[in-house]
Amino acid sequence: MKKNQLEIACFNYDSAIIAQESGADRIELCDNMHLGGTTPNSILAVRVREKLNIKMHVIIRPRGGDFVYTDEEFTEMKQDIKQFKKLGVDGFVFGILNADGSVNKSQNQELVNLSSPLSCTFHRAFDVVDSIEQGLEDVIDCGFQTILTSGRGKNVEEGIFDLIEIQKLAKDRIEIMPGGGLRSSNIKLLQEKLTPTFYHSSAITDSSETANAEEIKELRNFL
Helix, strand or coil: CCCCEEEEEECCHHHHHHHHHCCCCEEEECECHHHCCECCCHHHHHHHHHHCCCEEEEECCCCCCCCCCCHHHHHHHHHHHHHHHHCCCCEEEECCECCCCCECHHHHHHHHHHHCCCEEEECHHHHHCCCHHHHHHHHHHHCCCEEEECCCCCCCCCCHHHHHHHHHHHCCCCEEEEECCCCCCCHHHHHHHCCCCEEEECCCCCCCCCCCHHHHHHHHHHC
16 A cells, blocks of 8 residues: 655755654755755765665756756756766656746656656646646656646645645556645645655755754654
């Protein structure tokens, strides 16, 4: 039977260690929290990988802002995936859109193929897709295992009804991972409405960029 699991978005080395020690199942390693997460540097990734026993996914996002990339940025994303694969990471997190808000199937598929056999998550670019239904089918077609989404809301509470709908439409073909303002204060609301899945949180409760151990334990308790 499927069970709830917890992924912590980590923006520094300390957060990754705290996540592991506090019972997280997986981390997503990122840089630049104020930009919503960008590709971390490889030196940080090496340090974290050496210390972690839990799974480690890495975001591949060359900059903040929109999710429509130039040829140069796309080349950079491919190079980053090749480099991080050599470090023994467990998966990648990325998402590319077209200017009209549709999923860029050819570019995403190329990155998924390049990432193989590692797991790929389509990140919160999904929250700005033009159509949930078409976007979902396109992401599944590209070969992703997971979609990270707030349900197109500013946070998971605001997006709860879309999250329910997306999970229903997915019909177990892909994991729908709620993330965006997820905390111990609202995770119970989601659990009551959704079937078991991965949950995603930075577990940051102050103005720093470091995860709070107690918050991770609280999230874990609800799962």
